[in-house]
Amino acid sequence: xxxxxxxxxxxxxxxxxxxxxxxxxxxxxxxxxxxxxxxxxxxxxxxxxxxxxxxxxxxxxxxxxxxxxxxxxxxxxxxxxxxxxxxxxxxxxxxxxxxxxxxxxxxxxxxxxx
Amino acid sequence: xxxxxxxxxxxxxxxxxxxxxxxxxxxxxxxxxxxxxxxxxxxxxxxxxxxxxxxxxxxxxxxxxxxxxxxxxxxxxxxxxxxxxxxxxxxxxxxxxxxxxxxxxxxxxxxx
Numbered sequence: 001x002x003x004x005x006x007x008x009x010x011x012x013x014x015x016x017x018x019x020x021x022x023x024x025x026x027x028x029x030x031x032x033x034x035x036x037x038x039x040x041x042x043x044x045x046x047x048x049x050x051x052x053x054x055x056x057x058x059x060x061x062x063x064x065x066x067x068x069x070x071x072x073x074x075x076x077x078x079x080x081x082x083x084x085x086x087x088x089x090x091x092x093x094x095x096x097x098x099x100x101x102x103x104x105x106x107x108x109x110x111x112x113x114x
Numbered sequence: 115x116x117x118x119x120x121x122x123x124x125x126x127x128x129x130x131x132x133x134x135x136x137x138x139x140x141x142x143x144x145x146x147x148x149x150x151x152x153x154x155x156x157x158x159x160x161x162x163x164x165x166x167x168x169x170x171x172x173x174x175x176x177x178x179x180x181x182x183x184x185x186x187x188x189x190x191x192x193x194x195x196x197x198x199x200x201x202x203x204x205x206x207x208x209x210x211x212x213x214x215x216x217x218x219x220x221x222x223x224x225x226x
Contacts, residue, residue, distance in 0.1 A: 006157075034214050043120075043204050043217030044158070089158060091214075100146070100208060102215060106157035 003027045004092050006105035013112050019077040021108050023090035026071065030092040034102065035064060035075045038087045047088075048075070080112045116141035120205045120218030127225055133178075133192040135221050137205030140186065145207040147188040148215065149180055152202040164188060165210075200225045 005024045013019045021035075031052040036044035050057040050064045050073070057064050063076045077084055087109050091102040117140045127133060139145050149161040160173045162180035170180050177196050181189045188205060202222050206215035 032213070036217075041202075041220065041222065043206075043220045045217070046214045049214060095213075100213060101148075101160070101163060103160075104150075104158040 002106075003030075004090060004103045004105040006088075006090060006108045008108050009106070010109040010111070013080045013110065015082055015112055015114050016079045019075075019080045019084065019110055019112065021075040021077075021088050021090075021110065023073045023075075023105050024071060025073075025092050027092070027094065027103075028071070029094040030103075032093045032095045032100070033064070033066060033073050034091045034093075035062075036089045036091060036104075037084075038089060038107070044089060077110075080110075082112050082114050085110055085112050116207070116216065118205065118207055118216055118218045120221060122221060123219065124222045125224070127195050127223065129197055129225055130194050133190070133195050133199070133223070135190040135203055135205075135223075137188045137190075137218055138186055139188075139207045142207065142209060143185060144210050145186065146210060147182065148206040148208070149188065149190050150204040150206065152204065154201070158204070162190070195225045197225050199223065 003026050034049040035047040037047050038044040048059050048062045048064050050066050055066050066073045087107045089107045090105045093100045093102050120137045147164045150158045164170050164182045178192050202220050204220045205218040208215045
């Protein structure tokens with residue numbers, strides 16, 4: 001049962017344009033959401049997070065939007081840069097009902113072309 | 115500051131051989147510890163997690179086992195590797211109480 005889904009395996013964007021990565025979840029108990037970025041042969045690194053009491057969180061070029069009614073979140077990268085090319089994983093946890101174990105999506109490969 | 119060490123970085127092992135991957139965390143106490151695997155072209159699959167010494171929970175039935183002999187040490191093992199055990203193994207720690215993980219640099223395991 002895939003509780004966190006990233007339905008787009010890959011995304012290709014031109015440098016300077018916006019990248020939008022999407023993520024859907026099914027577990028209504030999830031109350032904390034994160035995005036991780038992963039380069040080949042490296043561990044994922046934390047990018048940005050959002051709790052369920054918010055619908056938007058912004059950090060520089062990265063903004064995460066949460067739509068609780070649709071059980072959907074998205075990561076916007078503006079402007080996209082070639083160094084942003086990586087695999088992006090969304091993750092979710094239920095902090096109020098567990099110790100915070102994360103459930104990850106399958107990942108989306110982002111390629112930013114110069 | 116907290117750091118996480120994972121080794122080795124790469125490993126090529128024959129089918130049927132044993133496995134031991136080690137992960138240690140510095141600069142924190144009583145972390146939650148995790149082992150994940152990323153198979154080729156797939157997402158991150160949680161294998162084991164631990165909330166304390168000697169406490170191991172398994173997420174999926176498999177050929178692997180985990181142990182936590184010390185507060186900041188997490189070991190992934192197998193007695194006999196299968197071809198299907200190939201993948202990229204990641205250790206992660208999380209402070210007690212939740213929020214995000216910090217991942218190690220990973221181990222690329224190829225079973226031949």
